[in-house]
Amino acid sequence: MLKSIFTQLWNRKRSNVSIFIExxxxxxxxxxxxxxxxxFAYNNSLxxxxxxxxxxxxxxxxFPSGHPEYQAEAGEPETLAANHHRILQTLHNYPGVExxxxxxxxxxxxxxxxxxxxxxxxxxxANTVSGQRISISPLEDFFRVFGHTRNEGREAVSMADxxxxxxxxxxxxxxxxxxxxxxxxxxxKELKDTRxxxxxxxxxxxxxDTKRLSYLRPQHAWYLPMPMDDPNxxxxxxxxxxxxxxxxxxxxxSDFLEVMSKALRIGNFHLQSLIPCAKIGADTTRMFGQSxxxxxxxxxxxxxxxxxxxxxxxxxxxxxxxxxxxVGLRKAMGATHAGISAAFFLEGLCLLALSAxxxxxxxxxxVYAGLIDTLGKYDDSIYLPDRIPLRFLITNxxxxxxxxxxxxxxxxxxxxxxxxxPPAEALRDE
Amino acid sequence: MIKQTWNLLRQExxxxxxxxxxxxxxxxxxxxxxxxxxxxxxxxxxxxNRSRMLIVKSGTERLENGGWNSASxxxxxxxxxxxxxxxxEAVGAVYREWEDxxxxxxxxxxxxxxxxxxxxxxxxxxxxxxxxxxxxxxxxPEFQSGLPVAVIASSLARRLFGTDEAEGRYVSLDYHPxxxxxxxxxxxxxxxxxxxxxxxxxTLLPDYKGSFGESGALGHxxxxxxxxxxxxxxxxxxxxxxxxxxxxxxxxxVELSLNGQPxxxxxxxxxxxxxxxxxFGKILLQYGLIxxxxxxxxxxxxxxxxxxxxxRRLAEMGVRRAFGAPRTTLTGxxxxxxxxxxxxxxIFGLLLSYLLILAGRNWxxxxxxxxxxxxxxxxxxLFTPAMLLNLPVxxxxxxxxxxxxxxxxxxxxxxxxxRAIVHSLNT
Numbered sequence: 001m002l003k004s005i006f007t008q009l010w011n012r013k014r015s016n017v018s019i020f021i022e023x024x025x026x027x028x029x030x031x032x033x034x035x036x037x038x039x040f041a042y043n044n045s046l047x048x049x050x051x052x053x054x055x056x057x058x059x060x061x062x063f064p065s066g067h068p069e070y071q072a073e074a075g076e077p078e079t080l081a082a083n084h085h086r087i088l089q090t091l092h093n094y095p096g097v098e099x100x101x102x103x104x105x106x107x108x109x110x111x112x113x114x115x116x117x118x119x120x121x122x123x124x125x126a127n128t129v130s131g132q133r134i135s136i137s138p139l140e141d142f143f144r145v146f147g148h149t150r151n152e153g154r155e156a157v158s159m160a161d162x163x164x165x166x167x168x169x170x171x172x173x174x175x176x177x178x179x180x181x182x183x184x185x186x187x188x189k190e191l192k193d194t195r196x197x198x199x200x201x202x203x204x205x206x207x208x209d210t211k212r213l214s215y216l217r218p219q220h221a222w223y224l225p226m227p228m229d230d231p232n233x234x235x236x237x238x239x240x241x242x243x244x245x246x247x248x249x250x251x252x253x254s255d256f257l258e259v260m261s262k263a264l265r266i267g268n269f270h271l272q273s274l275i276p277c278a279k280i281g282a283d284t285t286r287m288f289g290q291s292x293x294x295x296x297x298x299x300x301x302x303x304x305x306x307x308x309x310x311x312x313x314x315x316x317x318x319x320x321x322x323x324x325x326x327v328g329l330r331k332a333m334g335a336t337h338a339g340i341s342a343a344f345f346l347e348g349l350c351l352l353a354l355s356a357x358x359x360x361x362x363x364x365x366x367v368y369a370g371l372i373d374t375l376g377k378y379d380d381s382i383y384l385p386d387r388i389p390l391r392f393l394i395t396n397x398x399x400x401x402x403x404x405x406x407x408x409x410x411x412x413x414x415x416x417x418x419x420x421x422p423p424a425e426a427l428r429d430e
Numbered sequence: 431m432i433k434q435t436w437n438l439l440r441q442e443x444x445x446x447x448x449x450x451x452x453x454x455x456x457x458x459x460x461x462x463x464x465x466x467x468x469x470x471x472x473x474x475x476x477x478x479n480r481s482r483m484l485i486v487k488s489g490t491e492r493l494e495n496g497g498w499n500s501a502s503x504x505x506x507x508x509x510x511x512x513x514x515x516x517x518x519e520a521v522g523a524v525y526r527e528w529e530d531x532x533x534x535x536x537x538x539x540x541x542x543x544x545x546x547x548x549x550x551x552x553x554x555x556x557x558x559x560x561x562x563x564x565x566x567x568x569x570x571p572e573f574q575s576g577l578p579v580a581v582i583a584s585s586l587a588r589r590l591f592g593t594d595e596a597e598g599r600y601v602s603l604d605y606h607p608x609x610x611x612x613x614x615x616x617x618x619x620x621x622x623x624x625x626x627x628x629x630x631x632x633t634l635l636p637d638y639k640g641s642f643g644e645s646g647a648l649g650h651x652x653x654x655x656x657x658x659x660x661x662x663x664x665x666x667x668x669x670x671x672x673x674x675x676x677x678x679x680x681x682x683x684v685e686l687s688l689n690g691q692p693x694x695x696x697x698x699x700x701x702x703x704x705x706x707x708x709x710f711g712k713i714l715l716q717y718g719l720i721x722x723x724x725x726x727x728x729x730x731x732x733x734x735x736x737x738x739x740x741x742r743r744l745a746e747m748g749v750r751r752a753f754g755a756p757r758t759t760l761t762g763x764x765x766x767x768x769x770x771x772x773x774x775x776x777i778f779g780l781l782l783s784y785l786l787i788l789a790g791r792n793w794x795x796x797x798x799x800x801x802x803x804x805x806x807x808x809x810x811x812l813f814t815p816a817m818l819l820n821l822p823v824x825x826x827x828x829x830x831x832x833x834x835x836x837x838x839x840x841x842x843x844x845x846x847x848x849r850a851i852v853h854s855l856n857t
Contacts (some may be wrong), residue, residue, distance in 0.1 A: 262540065
């Protein structure tokens with residue numbers, strides 16, 4: 001049967017040229033988008049050992065000096081610190097709040113700001129490891145707010161699990177520990193900040209890896225205590241809370257805003273806004289152009305698939321009309337409906353197979369020239385998308401399956417029409 | 431010819447529907463992109479002077495030790511280089527804040543509303559001709575004295591006061607009271623250079639005179655220079671470049687560069703990073719190729735379909751050729767007949783592109799943007815009828831139809847009219 005299909009294709013080479021070119025072009029473009037979507041989906045599937053559900057950023061602001069509620073004495077460092085402490089107590093006492101955390105703003109999950117740091121073990125200064133510096137207050141429970149874990153998610157961690165009374169304590173991510181100490185235990189080891197060689201830290205613990213944004217890979221992270229004795233830090237610090245999972249987010253938000261708008265008017269502080277932490281990451285993803293990029297690629301993906309659908313449908317519709325005699329004859333010789341339809345389906349799939357071979361040769365040139373990016377590639381760690389030959393096969397397989405499905409849908413209507421032709425009527429045309 | 435096309439359409443309903451759908455689909459995508467770029471580049475309210483505008487977003491300092499700084503510009507630099515331009519009709523400036531979360535406190539409510547605020551100078555109102563529904567913009571005296579006055583958008587005025595007649599009333603922003611001096615017709619977030627719900631003099635900011643770096647040129651401000659006419663933009667740019675050169679010449683140890691700015695408005699739409707000097711020729715070529723590719727891919731399939739239709743009409747071609755019809759006439763007729771199909775598809779595609787733009791209004795303006803400004807919670811990108819329904823957009827749609835028709839019909843028409851008469855008649 002295959003031989004007869006290829007003979008048919010060859011005999012109609014003139015009308016097959018355009019669909020072949022179209023399929024080849026579309027195969028290349030759809031593969032390019034599929035490759036991006038594959039890496040995107042893969043990165044999203046990588047575990048992010050923290051939980052941003054039911055977490056909120058509590059934004060405070062200061063009354064301006066002309067405001068009736070402004071208190072000049074509340075600007076004094078001691079009063080400011082005391083008022084800040086009262087605010088934290090008020091948050092702890094709010095019935096819907098489970099935990100409170102304080103961090104630098106750029107240390108918030110999904111923040112657009114990034115504070116990098118590079119560390120090494122003094123015993124091997126050649127092995128330097130860079131990652132995100134996450135500055136957190138040991139007085140509150142940042143780890144609990146964001147559901148950080150250790151042992152691959154099996155054990156929840158809390159700030160209280162580590163000895164922050166030693167100002168040299170640093171908690172590091174599992175990937176950072178592996179990069180610094182490939183053969184041994186990290187806890188208890190000394191670390192040196194390469195940018196301030198005098199600053200020494202001691203690894204107090206290792207927590208699971210997190211991702212800066214959901215579409216990126218896990219990154220190295222350094223959790224360092226945030227100095228809270230500077231009053232300016234209080235203004236800059238970000239307060240976060242975890243609400244109880246049993247309270248729906250919308251209810252928590254409306255209740256919190258209503259109650260705390262009054263309750264948090266302490267000194268010159270007042271509540272400005274309550275932002276879901278998941279929104280911070282979503283906004284950053286959008287700010288970096290990633291959301292728009294994804295939407296455009298999805299829109300083009302659909303556009304090209306619809307193009308091939310209409311192209312194949314139109315071409316096969318004409319083909320069925322032109323081959324009425326052949327169809328009639330085959331039916332008169334006993335061919336079944338399914339057999340007639342299968343011939344057209346196979347013809348479409350053979351065309352796809354031919355164009356896929358040419359398209360893969362073109363794609364290979366792009367891959368060979370290094371023109372294909374890997375979204376979120378971060379360091380030397382090897383993930384599935386870094387195994388280029390395997391990724392090439394997987395993404396081409398996915399592309400072929402997608403286009404095959406589209407071709408089958410496109411050919412289905414003309415093939416059904418051909419199969420339904422009464423033999424006598426079809427043969428009358430001859 | 432119209433009658434013949436109509437008959438063809440009726441004889442081959444399914445095929446014609448597929449053809450028109452295919453055409454419509456390709457025109458949808460191309461037109462959606464074209465409209466997005468039209469809104470970004472053309473003269474649309476309140477940025478109706480884009481065609482005679484120059485924009486300076488940033489500058490770069492390169493230091494002797496190999497380091498560099500880049501950012502927006504300082505007030506002093508804008509004053510020295512741009513406000514002093516003799517050939518310019520007006521110069522406006524917008525202060526860009528690092529943290530720009532602002533809230534309005536409505537009277538009698540404990541809740542606050544997030545709003546988009548822009549800190550601007552008095553020249554801003556001459557460069558961008560907002561339509562004042564009530565009151566007037568703040569002028570040079572209010573700007574220079576740093577008076578707490580505000581121009582607010584009509585939507586905010588109605589939300590706060592229930593009316594556009596808000597001149598003289600007070601609005602509380604971040605617990606500061608501001609006297610409303612004017613109410614303007616809303617701008618859309620699609621015109622992000624000017625979009626805000628509240629505009630304040632930037633002299634209200636305590637650090638508006640601040641600068642950083644070595645030359646005192648870098649700060650937080652962008653400049654918008656208006657030429658008297660589109661034809662005089664080049665002359666204004668020349669004068670600006672002279673001022674820029676003169677300012678930079680004061681420094682021996684710092685190389686100050688605006689990376690090719692001032693830009694024309696369309697160039698500025700492709701400048702995202704403060705230290706970049708984009709190659710606009712390359713950018714135009716890239717977008718041109720993308721447009722062409724988006725047209726070519728469907729054109730190949732449409733060409734295949736036209737070719738199939740021509741095969742069925744070969745006998746007709748043969749007869750017409752046998753009776754002396756010239757090849758060029760036949761080719762022209764086929765292309766013209768096909769144009770009607772393309773035109774039907776074009777109308778369908780244009781309508782679909784409007785739908786796509788409206789449905790994707792919250793992300794579609796982000797096409798081709800490397801750094802997206804996030805609007806405040808609850809705000810949406812609004813498209814006015816003037817942005818979507820206008821002669822340039824219809825002209826573009828027609829041109830796209832013409833191009834697509836040429837790509838998809840010329841080769842099949844040429845092939846059909848050049849077949850040997852005997853072969854055509856035999857079919």
